[in-house]
Amino acid sequence: MRLEISNYLKKVKPLLKELLKELLKEYDYASILATDSKGKKYKVDKSNIELGDEYFSERGFLARVYCSEGYFEYAFDEISKEEIPSLLNNIKEASKLRNNTNLDTIKYEKKVEEKMFFSKGVDIKIHPEKVSAEKIINELISIKDNALKYEKNLLDIFIMYDYLVVNKMFISSNKDLEQAYINSMAVVIPYINSDNGIKERYTGFSGIKGVEILEEIKEEVEGAIDIAKELVKAEKMISGEYDVVCTPVITGLIAHEAFGHGVEMDMFLKDRAKSKDYIEKYVASPLVTMRDGAVAALENGSYFFDDEGEIASDTVIIEKGILKSGINDMLTANALKVKSTGNGRRESFHRKAYTRMTNTFIESGKSTLNEMIASIDYGFLIDEMRSGMEDPKNWGIQCMVNIAREIRNGKLTGKIYSPVIMTGYVPDLLKSVSMVSKDFELSGCGHCGKGYKEYVVVSDGGPYIKCKCRLG
Structure with a gap:
């Protein structure tokens, strides 16, 4: 519909x-x-049921x-x-x-x-307002009950489903714009009790979707439990620089933290972003092309016009390793005398518009995941983002990762390490990218803040990438 x-x-x-x-x-x-x-937001775990706006x-x-x-x-x-x-x-x-x-x-x-002048809307299969709250809650309870039957050591399982139907209109002397879209998110977190403490696996689902997203949870919940069980035997990482293969989730984290916030051009005006001095210079491997835009992909960062009435776009930030452009809001574009990219977003209608990311990702390449793993003598396949932090002024990055799977002689050994901190100097990390996979995934399961506030929905992702970084 x-x-x-x-x-x-x-x-x-x-x-x-x-x-x-x-x-x-x-x-x-x-x-x-x-x-x-x-x-609405729905939450279910072993002992609680919550429903709210x-x-x-x-x-x-x-x-x-x-x-x-x-x-x-x-x-x-x-x-x-x-x-x-x-x-x-x-x-x-x-x-x-x-x-x-x-x-x-x-x-x-x-x-x-x-x-x-336009009025645009997105297509979804099942509108959440057409399904009763009771039916949605019962679906989540059923998923929870089946999970508890599947694994006897499951201490608890948290399941959340959240949707927001967005309607916006922008009018001026020359514009009459209307848009209707939906952001849906779901999260499953199984908790396994063990002698080494409680282990968990975060699995997210997102998109411009309706209640059909619940079917995705049903298909993935047992896999999430299996990975949580693996984490019971996780070892502590020995600090060092390694060859790593990043899953699309970690690739997205790097794109978001490394050159997402770093190319928000309102930071150019405040002289808080080093990237403003590197336009048309190499900042990454020639294998890396990075984009941001509300129409660059269809995920939870998508819309037809931004909160200043600027039309959504698709911006090439890095093209074959060369930094080409930043992203901006209308006032920043006005002050810098550059073309607007339609990235002016507000946490709410009574808040200021800032330059914000939308769908931020690295483009896919030509390699396969198996080829990438086979190319590593010793290193890791890293997965599941826990948190990220960047320094646009000095180009440092620090990310907390939940899973690092050991690779030895081109094969996964079955050994797993957790938790892991990934750090690096952004240009060094991106210039070290030596393989990029054909696979491509985006995730829009979270909200991004401008510093510590002004939260908006974004997505990020990309392919698997092989690079060098420091793990600890």
Whole structure:
């Protein structure tokens, strides 16, 4: 079924257009972003059942106007015919205050927009709002009960299903844009009790999908339990530099942390990203091509336009090892006088837009996983991301990985190490990439923060890659 813009946004659209008309009498530029997003989160484990609203559910509006070589924004929760005069007055008074305090150190040019009108939605199989909460909970309970029957040493199993149906509308003098899409996530974490403590395996599922995502959990839950059982015999890693093969999950972690945050161009303006001095220079192996874009792939980082009304794009960040471009929001593109990439995203309608990643990944290559493993005398196949941290100013990266499978003489030995810390200097790590697989996977199971806040849904991934890095 095709998702369409919500009835609520259809209902208030004439009122928003009336407010926009009045704003354009006062300002050279005005736009309104309208958001109506709602969803649910379901959680089941051995002793608990939880059901609640999705954290990012919201309904509201954001007006943006251009005045005194800068932009001013005003958020509001409701609109009616009677409230339009007071809203207009509030925006005018607040924008005057902003002008008097002269908050912006950067002077922006007035936005010149191309005319564009569309209403787009995504296709899904089973809309979660068409399925009762009771039925979804019972499905999760069934998965949990079957897992407990499958493995007698299972201490517990956590299963979560989360969806958010996003409806957004953007109007200005030249644009009338509507979009409807869904972000779905599911997580399975089995816990195995052992003499070495409690071991767990995190398995995520994601995508522009409906309730059909639950079928994926059913197919993978026993495999997740089997890997958790393997971790019971995991050994401690001996620190050193090794040849490694990264699974698509770890490849995505490297892409996200290494050259994702590092090419967010609002960091260029603040002189907090080393990458701004390396455009058109080699920063990776010629085997590495990296992209970011809401239309570069179809995953949980996808949309048709961003939160500033900029059309979604597909940006080549690294092309055959050469750093080609960063990503930006509208104001950053304006200040740097570069083309907008449509990466202006807000945690919510009443928060500031920042340059944010969407779908960030390394392109696939020509090798196979077996060829990559066979090429290693001694090293590891690393899998399952636990956390990541980057330093865009100095290009350092540190990632916590849950699984490292030993490779000796071109074969997996069956020996497993956990947990593992992967560290390195980003250009050294990426320049060491010597093989890239044909396989390709994306995962959009998490939220990315700007520093420690401003969370948005993103995806990352890619192929298996062979490289050198330090493990400890």
